[in-house]
């Protein structure tokens with residue numbers, strides 16, 4: 001399980017280490033050394049390196065890197081944004097050490113920068129890191145603009161300058177780096193877009209901070225990797241029965257819109273639910289009947305018959321929303337699904353149907369005494385249900401999802417290229433295995449089915465949602481470029497097989 005540290009948490013890790021007896025300058029030396037090592041690895045021969053240093057400790061790391069590269073025989077030049085006399089603490093020490101080692105240090109001059117960039121084979125961006133607290137403008141923004149325009153090979157120290165470590169947002173302008181070297185642990189901004197794209201490859205350097213500090217800091221943001229949820233997932237046992245693996249129920253849309261429910265129902269079965277049933281009106285059921293094999297079908301004429309289906313407690317996890325239609329009927333069905341012990345995935349039209357009265361939905365979710373609820377909005381659906389949270393532009397995606405989870409009581413899967421899963425208890429996971437080919441019709445229906453299956457199998461709700469999103473991503477990798485949603489279904493078998501092998 002990989003934890004991510006916000007800039008505040010990282011600063012706490014630094015401070016705890018320093019209080020524990022490691023001088024800050026030692027951490028900075030290690031950070032700068034890691035940057036210098038990366039520079040050396042990225043150049044096939046000794047050539048000019050240009051270090052751009054800012055006014056804080058990120059600049060300090062740049063001074064150390066320049067000093068070490070100089071000692072290793074690289075021609076190095078350092079340009080400082082701002083006045084040397086304003087450097088403080090460890091950064092001032094690092095500047096003195098670099099000057100004593102003979103590193104040429106100049107004040108950064110915009111007019112001369114293009115010439116300096118032309119001379120360099122490699123640029124080190126040590127302008128701003130974790131301390132970025134406002135948008136870049138004026139000279140700083142100009143510098144970034146000129147570096148990006150030059151398309152020079154660029155190594156970012158900690159973060160590409162201008163990228164927020166907490167949210168991945170670009171504040172003003174941001175460096176487009178070839179590679180980013182960060183310290184101790186990755187930050188959310190390395191995984192969240194647009195930051196992720198601007199980082200290039202990210203490497204994490206050990207700078208002498210002990211993992212013990214994490215026990216005190218208790219980070220609440222994670223990478224959605226296998227380790228996060230796999231301890232809760234078990235392959236079928238030799239003597240197991242299909243009912244041990246739960247029974248997924250997928251509520252279908254009307255006769256002309258039945259495909260979404262079938263995608264979800266087959267996905268649920270493939271993702272390991274013991275059984276999967278589609279519930280449909282008689283006209284929709286006759287369409288399904290021509291298509292379904294392993295998935296079962298139950299037709300219902302009216303609300304009473306729908307209630308009778310729900311009364312079977314073996315149907316322990318339900319998906320409602322895909323192609324369900326927006327309006328009162330869906331609202332009533334959602335309320336019926338939420339009333340009971342089963343787990344519920346609310347997707348698509350189930351979310352949009354409550355755009356006018358989200359509180360009614362949240363009240364039904366909070367009234368639930370057992371069985372988890374997962375909501376899977378994309379940005380548009382999220383903004384309809386949580387307009388106040390969506391309006392807070394400066395809030396990071398994990399924080400928006402956390403707030404929504406707190407407000408609604410559901411686990412929120414906020415979809416996108418960097419899907420975030422968050423729970424009301426404050427945990428949030430960021431996904432990095434999504435394929436761009438997942439942006440295709442029906443992909444969300446498949447996801448809803450997989451999440452439903454994970455809850456049917458008894459995974460706790462947050463872990464079920466994380467597992468579902470991860471498995472969906474892996475399936476897309478296996479299906480490959482050009483995939484359509486149907487292609488995700490057969491390859492789910494391979495993803496599950498690998499999970500099972502991994503535990504053997």
Ligand SMILES: NC(=O)C1=CN([C@@H]2O[C@H](COP(=O)(O)OP(=O)(O)OC[C@H]3O[C@@H](n4cnc5c(N)ncnc54)[C@H](O)[C@@H]3O)[C@@H](O)[C@H]2O)[C@@H](O)CC1
Nearest residue numbers: 014027028056057058128129130131132133134135136158
């Ligand atoms: N002891 C430590 O805390 C360590 C810190 N490290 C480095 O230190 C960095 C954090 O250092 P700092 O907290 O000093 O922060 P930064 O060096 O990232 O930036 C802070 C400085 O930039 C200014 N600033 C912020 N946003 C600005 C903007 N938009 N326009 C103009 N000026 C702006 C601030 O006023 C401040 O002077 C990390 O990213 C990492 O590179 C590493 O050396 C490891 C040890």
Ligand SMILES: [K+]
Nearest residue numbers: 128157159161
């Ligand atoms: K930087």
